[in-house]
Amino acid sequence: MILDVILRVAAKLFIPFILMFGLYVQLHGDFGPGGGFQAGVIIAAAVILYAIIFGKDAATRAVPEWAVRVMIPMGVLIYAGVGVWSMLMQGEYLNYNVLLHAGEKIGTYDAVHGQHWGVFLVEIGVLVTVTGTMLGIFYMFAGRGRPDD
Amino acid sequence: MVLLTLLAAITVGIIRTRNLFAVVVLSGAYSFLMASVMIVLDAVDVAMTEASVGAGISTVLVLGALYLTKIHEAPPRYSAVLPMVVTAGFGAVLIYGTWDLPPFGTAVQPVNEHVGALYLERNMAEMDIPNAVTSVLASYRGFDTLGEVTVIFTAGIGVMLLLKRWRTS
Numbered sequence: 001m002i003l004d005v006i007l008r009v010a011a012k013l014f015i016p017f018i019l020m021f022g023l024y025v026q027l028h029g030d031f032g033p034g035g036g037f038q039a040g041v042i043i044a045a046a047v048i049l050y051a052i053i054f055g056k057d058a059a060t061r062a063v064p065e066w067a068v069r070v071m072i073p074m075g076v077l078i079y080a081g082v083g084v085w086s087m088l089m090q091g092e093y094l095n096y097n098v099l100l101h102a103g104e105k106i107g108t109y110d111a112v113h114g115q116h117w118g119v120f121l122v123e124i125g126v127l128v129t130v131t132g133t134m135l136g137i138f139y140m141f142a143g144r145g146r147p148d149d
Numbered sequence: 150m151v152l153l154t155l156l157a158a159i160t161v162g163i164i165r166t167r168n169l170f171a172v173v174v175l176s177g178a179y180s181f182l183m184a185s186v187m188i189v190l191d192a193v194d195v196a197m198t199e200a201s202v203g204a205g206i207s208t209v210l211v212l213g214a215l216y217l218t219k220i221h222e223a224p225p226r227y228s229a230v231l232p233m234v235v236t237a238g239f240g241a242v243l244i245y246g247t248w249d250l251p252p253f254g255t256a257v258q259p260v261n262e263h264v265g266a267l268y269l270e271r272n273m274a275e276m277d278i279p280n281a282v283t284s285v286l287a288s289y290r291g292f293d294t295l296g297e298v299t300v301i302f303t304a305g306i307g308v309m310l311l312l313k314r315w316r317t318s
Binding site: 025029030031032033034035037038041042044045048052069072073075076079080083093094096111112115116118119122123125126129130132133134136137138140141142143144 | 193194196197198201202205206209210213214216217275276277278279280282283284286287288291292294295298299301302304305306308309312313314
């Protein structure tokens with residue numbers, strides 16, 4: 001725990017904006033640069049900054065380790081689940097065309113809308129796994145302490 | 150050209166420095182320069198990834214690893230002649246390989262002639278997603294990206310298994 005007032009105040013000021021920028025990168029990825037990978041790293045960086053300034057215990061109160069352990073496989077499951085969903089809608093695995101607005105007649109769907117939702121959900125999956133992995137690795141490093149103490 | 154010169158200077162600095170903390174900081178600077186190179190090449194998505202992963206997270210993780218070890222590099226135990234010969238030979242092979250690459254920025258080259266052009270042509274009609282990088286990554290090449298996510302998942306699980314403090318019974 002660092003007792004430097006400037007660092008703590010600056011970090012408190014920065015962290016909400018970093019999180020907001022991460023969400024922007026995630027949700028605006030369809031229109032500008034960015035996507036799940038970058039946003040996941042940015043959001044993980046916000047939590048890591050918090051952990052560096054306020055100590056690992058404070059960070060694990062905000063984002064507990066069990067949550068991180070759940071997030072890592074959860075993202076892969078979301079991603080793969082979109083594929084299963086498209087198979088349930090009688091399409092190929094990860095074929096987003098068929099996801100939405102299936103009509104009474106087999107083979108009618110709104111392809112563009114389905115693509116939007118498919119890409120959106122898949123990027124959420126990427127975000128969850130990347131954030132979880134980065135935080136998990138950081139917690140593991142931070143939790144070890146020096147070998148001699 | 151300026152960026153590449155700075156990259157070379159930082160690389161020499163990384164090799165010459167024995168203080169590992171300085172090496173980590175120089176690697177972060179290297180990543181930011183690399184991100185600038187990517188922006189010059191109009192690859193903003195790659196630049197963003199390089200800046201956040203290369204300069205951000207890796208620096209933090211390497212600093213975390215550094216906290217567990219000593220801060221000064223041990224003096225080399227073996228002579229550097231053989232590694233230098235191998236590296237120089239490998240570099241020469243790579244430069245020989247670039248002779249067959251098409252000239253930079255030309256329209257008639259494999260990158261622009263096969264599926265790449267097809268994706269760009271059909272993207273707006275099929276996806277309505279202006280950033281073609283996202284649509285290729287998440288939809289046209291969705292299966293590859295699923296593989297990438299699985300790789301990250303595997304890496305995370307592996308590191309956590311290795312670093313976890315197992316209770317000795």
